[in-house]
Amino acid sequence: MNFNISVLCNTCESQTNCRLGMSNREIQPLRFRCKCGVPIDITMTLDFENTNVDIQVSGAKRIEMDAFEAGVNFVDLHLDFPVSFGKYVMGSTPFMQASMRVGYEAMQIHKMRVNHLNDVCSSEKEIRDILTLYSNNNSGIFKVKVMKFLGSKMACDTQLDQNRALYHAIERSFFPFAEPKRNMDAVNLFTEKLMKLEINNKNALHAFFEEIVTNGFLKNVQTDCLEIYPRIIDIELMLRPALFLDFDHEYEGNQVPYRVSAHEFVDAKDLYKDISEIINRALVLVAGLNNIKKRGSHDLFPEGKHVPSSLNKFADCPFGKKLDYIDESWYSIDSEAIDNQLRNSVAHYKTKYNEVSQEIIYFPQQEGMKQEHPKNMYFLDFSRRILLSFRELHRLNHLTKCLFVYYYLRVLGEEGTPVDI
Numbered sequence: 001m002n003f004n005i006s007v008l009c010n011t012c013e014s015q016t017n018c019r020l021g022m023s024n025r026e027i028q029p030l031r032f033r034c035k036c037g038v039p040i041d042i043t044m045t046l047d048f049e050n051t052n053v054d055i056q057v058s059g060a061k062r063i064e065m066d067a068f069e070a071g072v073n074f075v076d077l078h079l080d081f082p083v084s085f086g087k088y089v090m091g092s093t094p095f096m097q098a099s100m101r102v103g104y105e106a107m108q109i110h111k112m113r114v115n116h117l118n119d120v121c122s123s124e125k126e127i128r129d130i131l132t133l134y135s136n137n138n139s140g141i142f143k144v145k146v147m148k149f150l151g152s153k154m155a156c157d158t159q160l161d162q163n164r165a166l167y168h169a170i171e172r173s174f175f176p177f178a179e180p181k182r183n184m185d186a187v188n189l190f191t192e193k194l195m196k197l198e199i200n201n202k203n204a205l206h207a208f209f210e211e212i213v214t215n216g217f218l219k220n221v222q223t224d225c226l227e228i229y230p231r232i233i234d235i236e237l238m239l240r241p242a243l244f245l246d247f248d249h250e251y252e253g254n255q256v257p258y259r260v261s262a263h264e265f266v267d268a269k270d271l272y273k274d275i276s277e278i279i280n281r282a283l284v285l286v287a288g289l290n291n292i293k294k295r296g297s298h299d300l301f302p303e304g305k306h307v308p309s310s311l312n313k314f315a316d317c318p319f320g321k322k323l324d325y326i327d328e329s330w331y332s333i334d335s336e337a338i339d340n341q342l343r344n345s346v347a348h349y350k351t352k353y354n355e356v357s358q359e360i361i362y363f364p365q366q367e368g369m370k371q372e373h374p375k376n377m378y379f380l381d382f383s384r385r386i387l388l389s390f391r392e393l394h395r396l397n398h399l400t401k402c403l404f405v406y407y408y409l410r411v412l413g414e415e416g417t418p419v420d421i
């Protein structure tokens, strides 16, 4: 269902016609920028029977109109899909355009995922509490909260059990963002590698655990990962169109200026920077295991100039350098998940954002005071990058999970409790 409304900007008094596409969410906050750059917010609220919709506008006032006339500024707005800029065409709604691009089955999966996001949002506080309690080692309250959330009576007393319960809760909450097959493959790979290393390099592997557990590094990386999840819920509206692109293969590589109808660049750039930084730190774990496999010690890197003398020194290397020192890595980072040029530009305030066109211009090169070699992308591309980098972080978080499982089982000798007890 769609609603056509017309608004007059409070600042410049220009008129914009808006076609509002309905999502399945009770409250639907939409935003666009007027031609003059000022934000105009439109909030649609469904009543409890989902039969009536209340539409509130701020930054502009609603005016009566009979039909959309050509020549008047026009915007399509929809929370769940990328929407194109351009002229109003009756019937060519974002929903219809999306259906034509990806087909019925993909539309159903997308619908199921965004429906689930509504549930995630309503459980946001519970999820946040579970993650915080686990990170702070509040095991008593963690157990109560996580069991309630999971609706489960599975064993949750040992560290091993609690680790399992935590990741059950994460999987349940974040499956709309995840790629289940790829996660499963990653977990199988992590487990298999650890088993092989135990057979061939047990002492070296245990020395590695001794270091990363004693100095708190493994726990810190896990805690950093856990802190990202609530921030993903905060921007889930922004990620809905990015999730749709999983199915829209025509879009890949085409920088089409689609609009995202909620949130803006400023809301998400720190998150992108922080996810990149955590992936960068998690690479220390990948490198340590690689070194054990290749040279029998987590501290031994391949020979060469400026090669770090230990894993501890490696931790301080910048991201680009880190990848150079992991020779023929057993685990490959998704190349789309990390764009070092974009990360550096965002981290060093070398970006410009046009709120009206949603174009991001960034300057990745070091060129002194000049800014002559820009690159550009649209906000939708950027939100897609956040989604892909979050997926990589999620996989690396599973590496921390598997490392802890190994540590509890094989180093500390904890007993695992079967799930069905």
Ligand SMILES: [Zn+2]
Binding pocket: 009, 010, 011, 012, 013, 014, 034, 035, 036, 037, 038
């Ligand atoms: Zn205006």
